[in-house]
Amino acid sequence: MDFIPSTDDEQFRQEVRSFLREHLPSDLAWRGQQGYLPGKEDSLRWTRILHEKRGWSAPAWPREDGGTGWAASQRYIFEEECYLAGAPIPNQAGIDLVGPVICHFGNTEQKKRFLPPILRGEVFWIQGFSEPGAGSDLANLRTTAVRDGDSYVVNGQKIWTSFGTQGDWNFLLVRTDPTAKPQKGISFLLLDTHTPGVTIRPIVSLDGCGHLAEVFYDNVRVPVENLIGEENKGWGYTKFLLFNERALLGAESPALKRYLAKIRRYASCQRAGDRPLIEDPAFAGRLAQYELEVLAIDMMVQKILHQGVNELNGGAAIGSMLKVRGSEMHQKLTEMLVEIIGDYGPVFYPSPAEEQTEHEQSFVGPDFAPGLAAELFYRRACTIYGGTAEIQRNIIAKALFGL
Amino acid sequence: MNFDLTEEQRMLQDSVRRYVNKSYSFESRTQLVKVGGGFSRETWSVFAEMGWLMAPIPESCGGLGFNAIETALIAEELGRGLVLEPYTFCAVLPVAIMRGCSAEAQKEKLLAGMGSGETIVAVAHSEPEARGCVSHVSTMATRQADGRYALNGRKSLVVAAPVADRILVVARSSGQVRDEQGISIFLIDPQSSGVRCEPFRLLDGTPAAELVLENVVVSASALLGEEGNAFSGLQRAVDEAIVSLCAEMVGGMEDVIALCSEYLKTRQQFGVAIGTFQALQHRMADMAIELMQARAMLYRGLAVLTNPAAEDTSRIVSGCKALVSKCAKFVTAQGIQLHGGYGITEEYRVGHHYRRLVLADAWFGNLDYHLNRYAGRIQDEARALAA
Numbered sequence: 001m002d003f004i005p006s007t008d009d010e011q012f013r014q015e016v017r018s019f020l021r022e023h024l025p026s027d028l029a030w031r032g033q034q035g036y037l038p039g040k041e042d043s044l045r046w047t048r049i050l051h052e053k054r055g056w057s058a059p060a061w062p063r064e065d066g067g068t069g070w071a072a073s074q075r076y077i078f079e080e081e082c083y084l085a086g087a088p089i090p091n092q093a094g095i096d097l098v099g100p101v102i103c104h105f106g107n108t109e110q111k112k113r114f115l116p117p118i119l120r121g122e123v124f125w126i127q128g129f130s131e132p133g134a135g136s137d138l139a140n141l142r143t144t145a146v147r148d149g150d151s152y153v154v155n156g157q158k159i160w161t162s163f164g165t166q167g168d169w170n171f172l173l174v175r176t177d178p179t180a181k182p183q184k185g186i187s188f189l190l191l192d193t194h195t196p197g198v199t200i201r202p203i204v205s206l207d208g209c210g211h212l213a214e215v216f217y218d219n220v221r222v223p224v225e226n227l228i229g230e231e232n233k234g235w236g237y238t239k240f241l242l243f244n245e246r247a248l249l250g251a252e253s254p255a256l257k258r259y260l261a262k263i264r265r266y267a268s269c270q271r272a273g274d275r276p277l278i279e280d281p282a283f284a285g286r287l288a289q290y291e292l293e294v295l296a297i298d299m300m301v302q303k304i305l306h307q308g309v310n311e312l313n314g315g316a317a318i319g320s321m322l323k324v325r326g327s328e329m330h331q332k333l334t335e336m337l338v339e340i341i342g343d344y345g346p347v348f349y350p351s352p353a354e355e356q357t358e359h360e361q362s363f364v365g366p367d368f369a370p371g372l373a374a375e376l377f378y379r380r381a382c383t384i385y386g387g388t389a390e391i392q393r394n395i396i397a398k399a400l401f402g403l
Numbered sequence: 404m405n406f407d408l409t410e411e412q413r414m415l416q417d418s419v420r421r422y423v424n425k426s427y428s429f430e431s432r433t434q435l436v437k438v439g440g441g442f443s444r445e446t447w448s449v450f451a452e453m454g455w456l457m458a459p460i461p462e463s464c465g466g467l468g469f470n471a472i473e474t475a476l477i478a479e480e481l482g483r484g485l486v487l488e489p490y491t492f493c494a495v496l497p498v499a500i501m502r503g504c505s506a507e508a509q510k511e512k513l514l515a516g517m518g519s520g521e522t523i524v525a526v527a528h529s530e531p532e533a534r535g536c537v538s539h540v541s542t543m544a545t546r547q548a549d550g551r552y553a554l555n556g557r558k559s560l561v562v563a564a565p566v567a568d569r570i571l572v573v574a575r576s577s578g579q580v581r582d583e584q585g586i587s588i589f590l591i592d593p594q595s596s597g598v599r600c601e602p603f604r605l606l607d608g609t610p611a612a613e614l615v616l617e618n619v620v621v622s623a624s625a626l627l628g629e630e631g632n633a634f635s636g637l638q639r640a641v642d643e644a645i646v647s648l649c650a651e652m653v654g655g656m657e658d659v660i661a662l663c664s665e666y667l668k669t670r671q672q673f674g675v676a677i678g679t680f681q682a683l684q685h686r687m688a689d690m691a692i693e694l695m696q697a698r699a700m701l702y703r704g705l706a707v708l709t710n711p712a713a714e715d716t717s718r719i720v721s722g723c724k725a726l727v728s729k730c731a732k733f734v735t736a737q738g739i740q741l742h743g744g745y746g747i748t749e750e751y752r753v754g755h756h757y758r759r760l761v762l763a764d765a766w767f768g769n770l771d772y773h774l775n776r777y778a779g780r781i782q783d784e785a786r787a788l789a790a
């Protein structure tokens with residue numbers, strides 16, 4: 001242990017910075033700095049740029065599948081710099097979730113067919129796990145797939161599918177053996193959302209955006225070659241995926257650092273009476289507390305990145321612990337961002353259409369006000385998605401103490 | 404101290420609750436936001452018919468002459484029902500300003516119109532850098548040679564301005580930006596030349612606007628009461644509005660808790676109702692404790708507002724807002740959490756209470772501001788003791 005950042009890492013950070021300066025289009029960065037979630041076009045466009053310029057579109061994948069071969073610390077630096085520069089979040093369901101599953105469990109055919117379009121930013125994936133009756137209790141899912149010749153026939157419904165209405169491809173969990181124990185009869189399928197029988201209905205959420213959806217499957221035929229791994233073994237692949245989602249992405253700590261940077265910047269120019277808000281002792285005290293929490297999270301994330309998850313550094317609990325505290329901080333920091341704009345906090349700013357640039361909008365208040373409230377509402381969900389805060393605590397208590 | 408409602412108070416409370424249950428369904432509210440601009444004049448007239456708009460108006464001006472307790476009863480029920488029409492901003496606040504700042508002769512006509520629901524009055528008090536400080540007024544009122552006044556400045560977050568027939572504008576006729584002396588209030592017609600209304604919606608769909616005043620010339624009769632002496636009346640009016648807002652939050656918290664209690668009994672996961680999980684039982688218990696605290700603090704606010712001998716009323720009201728909004732933040736956020744995905748949808752009622760809380764926290768200064776103001780009271784008392 002020495003806590004000295006490696007010079008390689010610092011050099012790498014400079015390299016990423018200059019790449020972003022050169023290649024991140026300013027309209028993407030402007031929309032990214034606002035709080036609205038990026039839409040499909042922005043996400044894919046950025047992936048295309050990363051892929052074409054440097055082959056950086058899926059850093060965490062194995063090298064032979066198109067990954068970068070970066071060390072974990074470099075991946076983290078990359079993500080952090082992208083966030084700070086306002087780069088759009090790529091299609092996580094594709095790059096972070098189904099991609100690694102295909103890399104690890106897919107056959108050669110599937111890798112050849114599905115991975116390159118993800119790398120090239122050509123397809124947008126959506127995640128179909130949750131159902132109306134199967135949220136926290138995911139294993140209770142009821143959507144069925146029945147083998148019929150060389151197809152599965154899928155019937156049922158998914159809900160809370162992020163970016164559902166924009167999805168080209170959908171990976172989903174289906175029940176293939178209704179007689180087996182809940183976890184035993186589940187399979188992992190890949191489905192083209194344009195297949196007949198798929199209906200997608202948007203759900204408007206509190207942030208005013210329609211990025212969630214319900215997906216209905218009515219006798220949808222999926223070719224058997226779109227099954228990942230073996231039939232009825234889907235739960236195992238899912239655990240792998242959820243573990244990735246939690247341990248590596250759960251705290252979303254680069255986003256936390258971006259919030260802190262924004263808070264400092266905005267609170268220095270927003271005034272309360274005769275002084276900038278940042279000079280207000282109550283405000284500054286609260287910010288100090290939040291910043292310390294984030295610094296602690298960040299340090300632990302770096303440790304995990306260097307060591308990998310093992311029994312000595314928290315084992316199965318660490319990802320959940322980081323997610324619980326991280327998501328609480330997302331909520332506190334986005335609330336603070338809205339507080340900073342004072343009288344403009346209550347204003348509803350409709351989300352800008354994609355392709356819109358900063359000069360085409362007119363609104364009251366400071367130019368960074370739009371998007372902050374949308375982000376605050378969106379972040380109410382971060383103690384719900386990817387496993388609720390209560391479920392994470394159950395996991396922690398069980399993993400650490402056998403309770 | 405009597406904590407029981409009188410027969411009359413109970414009837415008032417029932418009348419609002421019945422109206423909201425019967426005529427202000429969540430679906431009609433959603434429609435109101437989608438196609439009705441977030442405000443219904445018809446509903447406002449119903450408020451008038453029911454006497455709720457008359458409630459805070461003095462009997463001498465044809466009103467019911469009720470005090471803050473009765474208006475809080477009304478506000479609480481409206482908050483429970485997520486009612487959009489801004490009772491606090493267009494009834495409690497402007498009436499209190501008229502009561503506290505204007506001369507007798509001015510009151511009668513305007514208050515009659517407000518009580519009947521015909522005249523909707525919005526209040527332009529805040530400015531971007533005020534952040535809750537009532538004396539922060541940089542909008543200028545300059546007296547011209549002909550005795551008229553010219554108004555110049557920018558007023559932020561004027562709730563209901565786009566639908567208002569008249570607007571009470573707080574401006575400075577003398578002194579420095581945060582001086583208490585030198586504040587004057589003018590009644591203006593939003594159609595007057597020089598008034599630019601930049602309209603927008605609030606997060607819950609309520610119409611509001613920023614007002615830009617560029618040489619808005621008004622006659623001397625537009626001035627309420629005496630020039631430069633409006634501060635204490637205005638502060639008192641804001642205090643009344645804050646307590647009314649606290650009552651709305653308490654009503655909202657009650658609704659959230661009722662919704663959760665129901666949901667926990669019906670939603671099944673892992674083969675059982677989620678209410679069987681102790682983690683959630685304890686959460687509900689904590690929410691009930693927060694509500695208890697908030698209601699008790701609301702009572703403190705009402706007690707100080709209705710006690711003519713009370714001192715330092717305003718800073719106690721600040722304490723009231725700080726605690727109630729802290730409690731409401733917890734309860735409304737947990738309301739979403741306990742509903743899982745459903746909690747964050749537009750289609751489901753519970754999340755809208757959290758949205759209201761975001762508004763309530765920002766209005767009249769946020770939690771930091773009011774806690775700090777209450778801290779000032781403690782410091783003053785400690786200094787007095789030390790001296």
Ligand SMILES: Cc1cc2nc3c(=O)[nH]c(=O)nc-3n(C[C@H](O)[C@H](O)[C@H](O)COP(=O)(O)OP(=O)(O)OC[C@H]3O[C@@H](n4cnc5c(N)ncnc54)[C@H](O)[C@@H]3O)c2cc1C
Nearest residue numbers: 127129130135136160162381385388390680740741743744
């Ligand atoms: C913004 C957003 C995006 C999402 N994106 C996707 C997506 O792309 N794809 C996808 O498949 N899903 C997605 N989800 C769904 C998400 O995974 C589920 O919402 C989540 O698993 C919770 O399920 P639920 O909503 O059914 O809540 P429920 O499971 O019904 O939970 C309700 C409440 O009960 C509590 N609870 C449940 N069980 C227990 C227990 N054992 N002990 C204590 N408390 C308990 C929960 O913590 C919660 O507070 C998304 C959700 C949101 C909000």
